[in-house]
Amino acid sequence: MYDFHYHRPKTLADAVNLLKGKDEARPMSGGMTLIPTLKQRLARPSDVVDLGGIKELAGIKVEGNNVVIGGMTRHADVASSADVKSAIPALAYLAEHIGDPQVRNRGTIGGSIANNDPAADYPGAVVGLNATVTTNTGKHTADSFFKGLFETALSDGELVTSVSFPKAEKAAYMKFPNPASRYAMVGVFVAKTAGGVRVAVTGAGPCVFRVKAMEDALAKNFSSDAIKDIKVPADGLNSDIHASAEYRAHLVNVMARRAVDAANK
Amino acid sequence: MTAATGIGARVLRTEDKRFLTGTGRYVDDLPLARATYAHFVRSPHAHAKIKSIDTSAARAMPGVVAIFTGKDIADAKVGGLICGWVVKDKHGQPHKAPPHPVMAADTVRYVGDTVAMVVANSHDEAKDAAEAIKVDYDAKPANVDLAKALDKGAPEVHPEAPGNLIYDWEIGVKADVDAAFAKAAHVTKIDIVNNRLIPNAMEPRAAAAEYDKGTGNYTLWSTSQNPHVLRLILSAFVLGIPEHKLRVIAPDVGGGFGSKIFCYNEETMVTWAASRVGRPIKWTAERSESFQTDAHGRDHVTHAELALDKDGKFLALKVETIANMGAYLSTFSTAVPTYLYATLLAGQYTTPLIYANVKAALTNTAPVDAYRGAGRPEATYVIESIVSKAAKELKMDPADLRRKNFIPSTAFPYQTPVALQYDSGNYPPIIDEAIKIADYKGFEARRAEAKSRGKLRGIGFSSYIEACGLAPSQVIGQLGGGVGQWESAQLKFNPTGNIQILTGAHSHGQGHETTFAQLISDKLGVPMDQIEVVHGDTATTPFGMGSYGSRSLAVGGSAIMKAADKIIAKGKKIAAHLMEASVADVVFENGTFKVAGTDKAVPLGQAVFAAYVPHNYPLAEIEPGMDENAFYDPANFVYPAGTQICEVEIDPETGVVEVVNHTAVDDFGNIINPMIVEGQVHGGIVQGVGQALLENAVYDKETGQLISGSYMDYTMPRADDVPSFKLGYKVTPCPHNPLGVKGCGEAGAIAAPAAVMNAVHDALAPLGVSHVPMPATPLNVWQAIHGARAAAE
Numbered sequence A: 001m002y003d004f005h006y007h008r009p010k011t012l013a014d015a016v017n018l019l020k021g022k023d024e025a026r027p028m029s030g031g032m033t034l035i036p037t038l039k040q041r042l043a044r045p046s047d048v049v050d051l052g053g054i055k056e057l058a059g060i061k062v063e064g065n066n067v068v069i070g071g072m073t074r075h076a077d078v079a080s081s082a083d084v085k086s087a088i089p090a091l092a093y094l095a096e097h098i099g100d101p102q103v104r105n106r107g108t109i110g111g112s113i114a115n116n117d118p119a120a121d122y123p124g125a126v127v128g129l130n131a132t133v134t135t136n137t138g139k140h141t142a143d144s145f146f147k148g149l150f151e152t153a154l155s156d157g158e159l160v161t162s163v164s165f166p167k168a169e170k171a172a173y174m175k176f177p178n179p180a181s182r183y184a185m186v187g188v189f190v191a192k193t194a195g196g197v198r199v200a201v202t203g204a205g206p207c208v209f210r211v212k213a214m215e216d217a218l219a220k221n222f223s224s225d226a227i228k229d230i231k232v233p234a235d236g237l238n239s240d241i242h243a244s245a246e247y248r249a250h251l252v253n254v255m256a257r258r259a260v261d262a263a264n265k
Numbered sequence B: 001m002t003a004a005t006g007i008g009a010r011v012l013r014t015e016d017k018r019f020l021t022g023t024g025r026y027v028d029d030l031p032l033a034r035a036t037y038a039h040f041v042r043s044p045h046a047h048a049k050i051k052s053i054d055t056s057a058a059r060a061m062p063g064v065v066a067i068f069t070g071k072d073i074a075d076a077k078v079g080g081l082i083c084g085w086v087v088k089d090k091h092g093q094p095h096k097a098p099p100h101p102v103m104a105a106d107t108v109r110y111v112g113d114t115v116a117m118v119v120a121n122s123h124d125e126a127k128d129a130a131e132a133i134k135v136d137y138d139a140k141p142a143n144v145d146l147a148k149a150l151d152k153g154a155p156e157v158h159p160e161a162p163g164n165l166i167y168d169w170e171i172g173v174k175a176d177v178d179a180a181f182a183k184a185a186h187v188t189k190i191d192i193v194n195n196r197l198i199p200n201a202m203e204p205r206a207a208a209a210e211y212d213k214g215t216g217n218y219t220l221w222s223t224s225q226n227p228h229v230l231r232l233i234l235s236a237f238v239l240g241i242p243e244h245k246l247r248v249i250a251p252d253v254g255g256g257f258g259s260k261i262f263c264y265n266e267e268t269m270v271t272w273a274a275s276r277v278g279r280p281i282k283w284t285a286e287r288s289e290s291f292q293t294d295a296h297g298r299d300h301v302t303h304a305e306l307a308l309d310k311d312g313k314f315l316a317l318k319v320e321t322i323a324n325m326g327a328y329l330s331t332f333s334t335a336v337p338t339y340l341y342a343t344l345l346a347g348q349y350t351t352p353l354i355y356a357n358v359k360a361a362l363t364n365t366a367p368v369d370a371y372r373g374a375g376r377p378e379a380t381y382v383i384e385s386i387v388s389k390a391a392k393e394l395k396m397d398p399a400d401l402r403r404k405n406f407i408p409s410t411a412f413p414y415q416t417p418v419a420l421q422y423d424s425g426n427y428p429p430i431i432d433e434a435i436k437i438a439d440y441k442g443f444e445a446r447r448a449e450a451k452s453r454g455k456l457r458g459i460g461f462s463s464y465i466e467a468c469g470l471a472p473s474q475v476i477g478q479l480g481g482g483v484g485q486w487e488s489a490q491l492k493f494n495p496t497g498n499i500q501i502l503t504g505a506h507s508h509g510q511g512h513e514t515t516f517a518q519l520i521s522d523k524l525g526v527p528m529d530q531i532e533v534v535h536g537d538t539a540t541t542p543f544g545m546g547s548y549g550s551r552s553l554a555v556g557g558s559a560i561m562k563a564a565d566k567i568i569a570k571g572k573k574i575a576a577h578l579m580e581a582s583v584a585d586v587v588f589e590n591g592t593f594k595v596a597g598t599d600k601a602v603p604l605g606q607a608v609f610a611a612y613v614p615h616n617y618p619l620a621e622i623e624p625g626m627d628e629n630a631f632y633d634p635a636n637f638v639y640p641a642g643t644q645i646c647e648v649e650i651d652p653e654t655g656v657v658e659v660v661n662h663t664a665v666d667d668f669g670n671i672i673n674p675m676i677v678e679g680q681v682h683g684g685i686v687q688g689v690g691q692a693l694l695e696n697a698v699y700d701k702e703t704g705q706l707i708s709g710s711y712m713d714y715t716m717p718r719a720d721d722v723p724s725f726k727l728g729y730k731v732t733p734c735p736h737n738p739l740g741v742k743g744c745g746e747a748g749a750i751a752a753p754a755a756v757m758n759a760v761h762d763a764l765a766p767l768g769v770s771h772v773p774m775p776a777t778p779l780n781v782w783q784a785i786h787g788a789r790a791a792a793e
């Protein structure tokens, strides 16, 4: 990696200040994506601001009908949280199926959604549950947060501080892992909340997306039969050595049905 | 002798203590004073002319000590890397041997080809400077697709090999085979690709070299499986450093699987440059460099046909293979798809006539060479795929068809039609045992139960044979091999009675320090903790050939036994003197020399002490000291054989294949340490399952970029990809080595791919699927199912 200045602030305000005005400064949460990028010399930040020392950013709280997860909360903590397990078991399940134990013990929800890897799992839950992303400057709805391939609504220096997930009446996540990386090749998050039914698909396209036709069908009849003939078009889906776009389109249907069945269990 | 540590005992691995506690010493761990660090500039193109290299900016960068380019190497008249096995084509001509420069001077031929070496005070500084080197390339069309590599008009990799053909080789008489096919009642045909694999040893390749100006001696530490052979190649062919002035040390090495047999550019460069730089140079491959530049394995495109009579007896086999050599001929590349492949095509069967034609092709990809099994997994995949397909076509039980064609136990030694003479074996009891362990009878019930859960269950057999324990030197010489294939051992007692076993074999994970010590514990009665196994250093061990081809025990262990016999013979003379008896009356039992029928006894330790403190000693007849050398050249290969049975379940909706049962019954001859053998079989099967379901080295067919160039895209098998294996053994001792042993290091990887793929095909047969390419990834399986459904509609 190239040399950079390393900072480990104790407060959010200090972190924001450290990042301000420096074009080439980067925040770091778990470093599970940033550090490999640095090691491969694919990024050359002037400064790395480690958010790991900021206590206010980590932790899980239940606030009314919502589970609020701090941006610095590790996947392992979400996976094992009694609050998450009881309020939204599908979210704990999702976190439990990210990467391997080392990655889960370092990687964070803030880093994951800020990075918006097309194959990441969390975007599925954020959109599937219609969560709200809170930053140091304001709030983003789930549908407006994820913009495209590795692209979000975050502006320069804006930090994810927490994500608020509404509790679900029924929800499940079904992941078809990429055989090599075990990121999501196709991941479908299905949820029935007070706000309605959502079907969010990650891994299959350049960015998480919803399948409206499935949502409508499930709103009428929340059963896998209701969506068995709803196909998503292969056009625009990812295609690589592990899965063609057609195969991914097919898997979206299979994973969606399995998610509905799991949610109904 | 000592039951707890002798032959047949499950002794825990001595070396594991240091490996598991992080105290192993690998090349990269070496503390070398004043060390510099090398980094290589590599070609981003699969095929390009180098128009110019500008190193001026890089030379001015901080910490840079030296920069060398291909031109510097050419100017210094450094030799090219060699291919050590001359294969003669079907017209008797030696294979085409295009040059293999240590560093590319005017043309790069694969992504990762070395273009320049930067030496700096730190690795980061070397990398910084490497980025400042400007290489101006003129990109040329690349020859990447093996199936089309020999087509007219394919881009030419080397002018010295017109049409990219290294050799067009054959074995067997085509006319005889054709005549047999004309009379066949049934012919089964297959078209298969043996997928290309990347070795992925846990420790990446590394080299460190030091030059001692005072003595003119070089020392190279390398992750080598065979340090003496590496030294020989570097001395005699590449660098011209006299052998006695070059010491090669291969310390702890973290896995090789064949990929560390060969002589590579980087270790050559590091050695060459050490004297020019005047400071030690260290280099350790990054993982992406390993992906791009370790010699890859397999990569065959094959058409095969099997002729059978009306009863299912095999009449003849015809095989046509194109084998990928990559962009340059690696050290033993030419031998793998010929003498290690086509000579195995008889398998366990009496097939009387076999013809194989192998064309070796150059492509703009990394060199391809021996990888765990080397040629034999490819042969097994051909035979066992076609036999299972024939059974399906003839509606015969796959086990019955195999049994019907097995070489009978009474036929050994058995001369195959493809050069090899199998020394021993008894195949029917092996398959019977495998069938019993796998509960083959209960399979249809399990299939039905799986169906009720929506899963397709299939079962597959693979009855393999392999030739290993490389090898009788004269045979190797006749076949074009450039080296001897014996092994050496030295048994060096110390005056206090402990002993060093110095072996020419090299352990890079196999557990020699335990197995070899067990041999001596058993033979000489020396406790394990009094035995030290020394390997991997040309300055301390006798010249040896190293470890590959499952040879360490069969050849290296045999050398140790020969040396032990010399120890006993000498000890008898000393003991006879001490006991005032005649040598002829002395026997050696349980570590003690005795005179039969008396209570006279001299423990070995006492004889050893007397040899070093020869105050009461027959100095007129024998020399002092207890230090014996032996070289063992085997009379034949050894022929392990076995049957694996794999059971898979397939999710027809997603194409996911799960291995749910896997049985292996092997005949490895006598077994020294069953625990170590199990480990070898487990690891081998996992690698075979990896090849069958997961691993695939994929290059972009146009650009030649390695797409599966990291673990993001290259699927290594993980523990949760496989079930617990069920193992069994049948023993027919090898008749020609003193231990009666065969090799076990490669068998798992040789047999497993066909077993898994046959199970996959069995599972999918009800859907009308006739072929799934290997690896049977979810995508490939889904596409096969999809294709069959579309065809049916």
Ligand SMILES: Cc1cc2nc3c(=O)[nH]c(=O)nc-3n(C[C@H](O)[C@H](O)[C@H](O)COP(=O)(O)OP(=O)(O)OC[C@H]3O[C@@H](n4cnc5c(N)ncnc54)[C@H](O)[C@@H]3O)c2cc1C
Pocket (backbone or CB within 6 Å): A026, A027, A028, A029, A030, A031, A032, A033, A034, A035, A051, A071, A072, A075, A097, A098, A099, A100, A103, A106, A107, A108, A109, A110, A111, A112, A113, A114, A115, A119, A120, A121, A122, A154, A158, A159, A160, A161, A181, A182, A183, A184
């Ligand atoms: C081997 C491996 C396997 C993995 N498998 C999976 C998987 O199966 N599924 C999956 O979803 N993920 C997977 N990941 C990714 C991992 O789970 C993390 O989610 C991911 O690396 C990002 O989180 P992080 O905390 O490590 O972020 P970092 O690496 O620290 O940062 C990532 C990016 O986000 C920015 N950033 C970090 N924090 C913030 C913040 N609070 N606000 C704004 N920007 C921020 C950084 O500047 C950087 O650009 C895997 C990673 C590895 C190494």
